[in-house]
Amino acid sequence: MNLNEPRDLAPLLEAFLLASGKPQSLERLYELFEEGERPEPAVFKKALTLLGKSCDNRAFELKEVATGYRLQIREKYAPWVGRLWEERPQRYSRALLETMALIAYRQPITRGEIEDVRGVAVNSNIVKTLMEREWIRIVGYRDVPGKPAMFATTKAFLDHFNLKNLDELPPLADLREMETEPVLEFDDAPVPAHLQALADASLEPDPDAEPEAPRDETSFRSLLAELDSMEQGLKIDFDDLLLDEADKESELEEPPQDDEDPRQQPS
Structure with missing residues (x-):
């Protein structure tokens, strides 16, 4: 294997990224080679470019994030791949x-x-x-x-x-365009009659109650x-x-x- 040849180096970098399971910086990738065999920085860059192109039409892609490069599943497959894990994705308030x-x-x-x-x-x-x-x-x-x-x-x-x-x-x-009305999730189980009656009664205005002051709320x-x-x-x-x-x-x-x-x- 000629490590100074980008086409030979690209599969090796792919193996590193697959095995690591997390982003790897260029500096960290450099450290994985002995000083005498370490490819030139320009060769690294070209090999990463070739690796990225080789992912075209594949289910995964080479992505550069803040801490380095990683191989990850393409976003369009996430809804199906997420079924591998039984726990529900965490929801944020x-x-x-x-x-x-x-x-x-x-x-x-x-x-x-x-x-x-x-x-x-x-x-x-x-x-x-x-x-x-x-x-x-x-x-x-x-x-x-x-x-x-x-x-x-x-x-x-x-x-x-x-x-x-x-x-x-x-x-x-763009965030404003993405904003939608909140979606409420309900169970399919029927509501017990006595609970429904209490809920309906709570909706009737109390003539003796003082009107509530409007609340300040940041949308x-x-x-x-x-x-x-x-x-x-x-x-x-x-x-x-x-x-x-x-x-x-x-x-x-x-x-x-x-x-x-x-x-x-x-x-």
């Missing part, structure tokens, strides 16, 4: 998706700034879930009273959503409108969000601050 959208399009952003846009307090479990999934991380602390943490997305977030960088995020106009459409003005300042460089070592040491010496805004807490 509207609040989590709105919070994730704000972080993605306005990073770095603090919890208080998210609450200002959404008009409601951010549930701590939402931030915890996003952190545990390694989709967001703390990249610094806003220089205001309380030193609130600033959140930004990670390369794991980009990998999960099949993106190479933040420039590939869909324009907000997804208004959220996207707010994000429109933020899209131009989108951060795309992860390195410039990192804290330097001096900042890290000073943060460790400061007592932890509660990011919760007491005015946002439910009564």
Whole structure:
């Protein structure tokens, strides 16, 4: 096998990517070869191009994401391939998706700034879930009273959503076109008669009850409108969000601050 020949190198790179099961950077692929046999970078690039073309008309494709290259099933086959796993795909709440959208399009952003846009307090479990999934991380602390943490997305977030960088995020106009009315799922089992009677009775207005004040609610459409003005300042460089070592040491010496805004807490 002539490793300096792209046509010989391409199948070997395919074997690496199939065996790894996760994205591999060019640097990592270089390290898999002994120094004396390592192909030139230009040969690597050409071999990857050939590998990508060889996937044409196949059920899988070569995709470059944030952390490197990977071989993956084409999206159009996902509904059928998903049947291999018995568990149902995880569903995310509207609040989590709105919070994730704000972080993605306005990073770095603090919890208080998210609450200002959404008009409601951010549930701590939402931030915890996003952190545990390694989709967001703390990249610094806003220089205001309380030193609130600033959140930004990670390369794991980009990998999960099949993106190479933040420039590939869909324009907000496209997201508005995709917005649909929520679909409710009901079981086919009939509702017991006594429960149906109680439900019907609850719909009848109580003449003695005082009318409820209208509630403020942030719709997804208004959220996207707010994000429109933020899209131009989108951060795309992860390195410039990192804290330097001096900042890290000073943060460790400061007592932890509660990011919760007491005015946002439910009564």
